[in-house]
C-alpha cells in the first residue's frame with residue numbers, strides 16, 4: 001500500500017484529482033471506477049475546475065440504491081449528474097451506474113459486473129465507511145464477492161440519513177460492486193478525510209486482513225494508493241514511517 005498523508009482534506013482531494021488527471025492525460029479513453037459520498041465532493045469540484053478532458057473516458061460507479069429511479073434526487077446517478085457528469089458534459093452512453101429501479105436487481109447486478117469485466121477498470125476511486133466498508137460491501141462481506149445486492153447496516157443507513165428528508169426513506173438495499181470486483185481494478189485510489197475515519201483507516205492499513213473490515217482487502221492489491229488527511233491518519237501506529245517514505249505525500253527520493 002502506498003500511504004500518502006496530506007495536511008488537510010483539500011490537499012488530500014487535490015492529490016486524488018492529480019491521480020485522475022495523470023491517468024486521463026496518459027490514456028484519454030481510460031475506464032474509471034467512481035464513488036459517491038461527501039468525501040468525494042471536493043474531488044469532483046477539483047475535476048470540474050480543472051481542464052481534465054473526460055470526453056473519452058468511460059465511467060462505472062461503485063453502487064446505487066435499490067428502489068430509487070435514476071431521476072430520484074437521492075440516487076447516486078443524480079449525485080453524479082449534479083457534481084461531475086453534467087458540469088463536464090459527459091453523456092449517458094459513457095457513464096454507468098447500476099439501475100436502482102431495475103425489475104430484477106440480482107440480474108441487474110450480474111449485467112453490471114459483466115459490463116465492468118469487459119475491459120476492466122484502469123482506476124477505481126474509493127471512499128471508506130466509518131465501519132470499514134468500501135462501496136456498500138458491509139462488514140463480513142465476502143472478500144471474493146462480485147457485484148450483487150447487499151443489505152445496508154443500520155450504521156450506514158444512519159450515516160446516510162442526512163441526505164434524505166425522512167430517515168425512513170433511506171433504502172435498505174443497494175447494488176454494489178463486490179470486493180473482488182474492486183480488487184480487479186488496475187489501480188485503486190482510496191480517499192479518507194476527517195477524524196471520524198481514523199479508526200477505519202487504521203484497521204484497513206494495519207489491522208488483520210478480515211471481512212470484518214472490508215477495506216482491509218486492499219492489503220492484497222498490488223497498486224493501492226491510500227490518500228488521507230492528518231485527521232484520518234491520527235490512529236495509524238506506523239504514521240512516522242509513512243511520513244518518512246512519502247513526506248507531505250511526495251514520491252520517495254531514492
Ligand code: PGA
Pocket residue numbers: 036037038039040126127128129130133134135
Ligand atoms: P462519505 O462516505 O464520504 O460520505 O463519508 C464514504 C463511504 O461510505 O464510502
